Amino acid sequence: MAKDSSRGKAAGGKRGSKQIVATNRKARHNYSIEELYEAGVALQGTEVKSLRQGHASLADAFATVDDGEVWLRNLYIPEYQHGSWTNHEPRRNRKLLLHRQQIDRLVGKIRDGNLALVPMSLYFSEGKVKVELALARGKRAYDKRQDMARRDANRELHRELGRRAKGMN
Numbered sequence: 001m002a003k004d005s006s007r008g009k010a011a012g013g014k015r016g017s018k019q020i021v022a023t024n025r026k027a028r029h030n031y032s033i034e035e036l037y038e039a040g041v042a043l044q045g046t047e048v049k050s051l052r053q054g055h056a057s058l059a060d061a062f063a064t065v066d067d068g069e070v071w072l073r074n075l076y077i078p079e080y081q082h083g084s085w086t087n088h089e090p091r092r093n094r095k096l097l098l099h100r101q102q103i104d105r106l107v108g109k110i111r112d113g114n115l116a117l118v119p120m121s122l123y124f125s126e127g128k129v130k131v132e133l134a135l136a137r138g139k140r141a142y143d144k145r146q147d148m149a150r151r152d153a154n155r156e157l158h159r160e161l162g163r164r165a166k167g168m169n
Helices: 045-052 100-113 141-166
Strands: 018-023 031-041 062-066 069-073 094-097 116-125 128-138
Touching: 031 100, 031 116, 045 116, 062 100, 069 100, 100 116, 100 128
Parallel strands: none
Antiparallel strands: 018 116, 031 094, 031 128, 062 069, 062 116, 069 094, 116 128
16 A cells, blocks of 8 residues: 655645744844754644644744753743643743754853844744744844844835836936
8 A cells, every 4th residue: 555645744835845833023123143043842732733723923932041951932822722621831931952062052152152042933844843043142223223224225226226127217
């Protein structure tokens, strides 16, 4: 008997595709990103079911390293609507799964460079829940203003180039 060809594929996609559940949109505004890491997340069954429905919020989430383990704190995954007494606590701390060398590298960089671990996105990859962690440095108010001014200048430049290409000017 042939194997079921749909086994092992990510929900709603091809093998290797990402099904994004939640993104941290403010992170790029509040932090300058140094490095990105992909980590697995240790979850309970009802948490995965709730994520498959697309319910999660990374708004106030952050990651910490405690006793050589990386923890994702303040990630909001609402209770599964069809769950019973087995439902999870929505804002519990969740362990992140990284290799020991990656954890050691993160600890060293966090201590040396005054950096933070910020979750950027939460997604399914080949049926497993992953989080994209950023090693980031907090931006000051003037950095944010400079970024906004740079974005506005680029937008105006592209608008003007578009006008010239269309022959409007």
